[in-house]
Amino acid sequence: MEALPAVEDAAAQPDLWRPVARPKVPAPHYVGHRDRLRDRAAQGGLSALPDYELLELVLFRAIPRGDVKPLAKQLLARFGSLAAVLGASAEDLTSVKGVGAALALDLTLLHELSVRAAKEAVAKRPVIASWSALLAYVKTALAHEAREQFRVLFLDKKNQLIADEVMGKGTVDHAPVYPREVMRRALELSASAVILVHNHPSGDPTPSAADIDMTRQVADAGRPLRIAVHDHLIAARDGVASLKALGLF
CATH class of the missing domain: 1.10.150 (DNA polymerase; domain 1)
Incomplete structure (x- = not known):
């Protein structure tokens, strides 16, 4: 009877039988x-x-x-x-x-x-006395609107804010404004004055000829009703322009 072949020692087995050590993959740089x-x-x-x-x-x-x-x-x-x-x-x-x-x-x-939060700094106090807070609120609310928006701030006899309402939305360079509608709403709210506000999506707050003309039309509509137009503010990325400060109406 022939002798059976000797069984090789496990240590002598090829590396194929050994677990392969895998290289460590570094963690993504954003971990932690x-x-x-x-x-x-x-x-x-x-x-x-x-x-x-x-x-x-x-x-x-x-x-x-x-x-x-x-x-x-x-x-x-x-x-x-x-x-x-x-x-x-x-x-x-x-x-x-x-x-x-x-x-x-x-x-x-x-x-x-x-x-x-910006509006809270304007509410329940005379708007004229907190003008910097008003400008900050207007810029926060409108400076980055992609479409032109026309708003009116309605004020009482103490120049405190009664309401801030959007009265027109339009395209990138125009929003419809109807002076009679502005005054009708002012009468409904028993407002004594208004501040007109709109934005220029172009980023430049410089008033246009149309902006100046519209402001004068609203002021003319309010005069016989004893409703004053205190100002017209134009908000844009580059700042806020005041037509009153510029002497444009």
């Missing part, structure tokens, strides 16, 4: 970034962060995983500034790749909160 950014915000304060990092903190809420820094920078590049990002419409925001309905809602919510 969210915690680091939150820590920096907590330690140094939000005011110490650049705009794109503030925007990242907002994006974290709607986008729970992944690197959102590129999206934050893309939004700033697309709209031009942090204020413009917050002032953009939900439709314009969702046109940016990576921005869904939930994130667009978060951003428009922040804008609405800032508008209401």
Whole structure:
């Protein structure tokens, strides 16, 4: 009887039988970034962060995983500034790749909160005495609107704000204005004065000839009713123009 071949020692088996050590894959560069950014915000304060990092903190809420820094920078590049990002419409925001309905809602919510906070500084006090607060409110509310919007601030005898109403929406360079409708609404609210407000989506608040003519028409309509037009403010990205301060009516 022939002898059976000797069984080789396991240690002598080919490497094919041994587990292969896989090389370690480095973690993505953004791993831990969210915690680091939150820590920096907590330690140094939000005011110490650049705009794109503030925007990242907002994006974290709607986008729970992944690197959102590129999206934050893309939004700033697309709209031009942090204020413009917050002032953009939900439709314009969702046109940016990576921005869904939930994130667009978060951003428009922040804008609405800032508008209401600015309005609180104007309400329940004489508007004339808080002019800087009024200009800040007008710019926050209208400077980044993509379409022209005509609004009227209705004031009582103490020049306190009764109502702020949109009375016309239009295209990128025109919103319809009807002086009689402005005065009809002023009578309904028992207003003693009004401040006209509209925006220039072009970014330049310089009054046009049509703006000046319309202001004079509204003032003429209010004169026999003893309803004064205190001013006409034009809001744009580059600032707020006052027709009264410019001596244009």
